[in-house]
Amino acid sequence: MATFKVTKGTPVAFRDSAYPTAYPSPYEGELFYNSSSGAFQFVGLGAGSWATGGNLNTGRKPDSGSDGIQTAAIVAGGYTGSRVAVTEQYNGSSWTEVGDLNDARYAAALFGTSSSAINTGGDTPPYTGNTESWDNSSWTEVGDLNTARREMGRAGASNTSGLVAGGYASPGYQGIVETWNGASWTEVGDLNTARSGLSGAGIVTAAIVAAGDTPPRTVNAEVWNGSSWTEVNNLNTGRFYGATTGLSSTDALLFGGLAAPGVTANTESWNGTSWTELNNLATARESIGGAGSSGSSALASGGNPITAATEEWSFGHPLKTIDVS
16 A cells, blocks of 8 residues: 655655445554545544434333344333233344244343344242243243342343343342353342342353342442453443443443432443443333443344334444645
């Protein structure tokens, strides 16, 4: 690739096309001349935004009953004014109803993919440990949680591996954590802060949970390394009933929830060290269904106030053109 010098000898790349703008781009902030457009350009700082996606067929608050990726997601159960068992899959543009859960419930935890998932716990009422496994065709009842509860955080990549953390059950807020191996649940190390309505992301050996009701709402975040929980830097906005997405403990997105004084549209990203506030959801809501494999691609569906709205999150680098006329 050729280069040439502008005033005062600054080297500038000469290209016949733009630098890649997908996140993360190694060329962030780099000035170049694009011969195809005849302009000086540079790759801007990474920025994210929400765009409208296809509506759910059944508007509801799925709570944690959603997972997958932006182009292949699943929502199961939820609350419309009553508990529902309805399951829907997303193909990147629209939702399709598929096989119902065996038990109508809300405030359950769902982890995995659109074709391989676990739905567990929730309110049936009052609390259940019931677990169902999804094989892209139907739900099958499998081993129950050791502690029946609702409003848990979750992490996991399939119907054979995952975890749930915290939640609410008699006599109150829980710090209990259980892992799933495809056949049964095992209690492991408790959270440092017992809470319900928390959000979770990651996999069974590397997860993060954040926010929740302790009470009151908290900014606390904790990371799981497969054996213990460590407190990390706090969220900027305390809340509960938000959604967190991602398959890593170092790359996640948290959005929506119930904050002070009400529902929030606030979106924050986690990079393994700190939380950064980003562009808000178009519709403020809580008890959202969240799906996504990273902090740069996510899906928000349903929520309270009861809605069928779906929003798609994308994160990339804007291409900036410099006017030198």
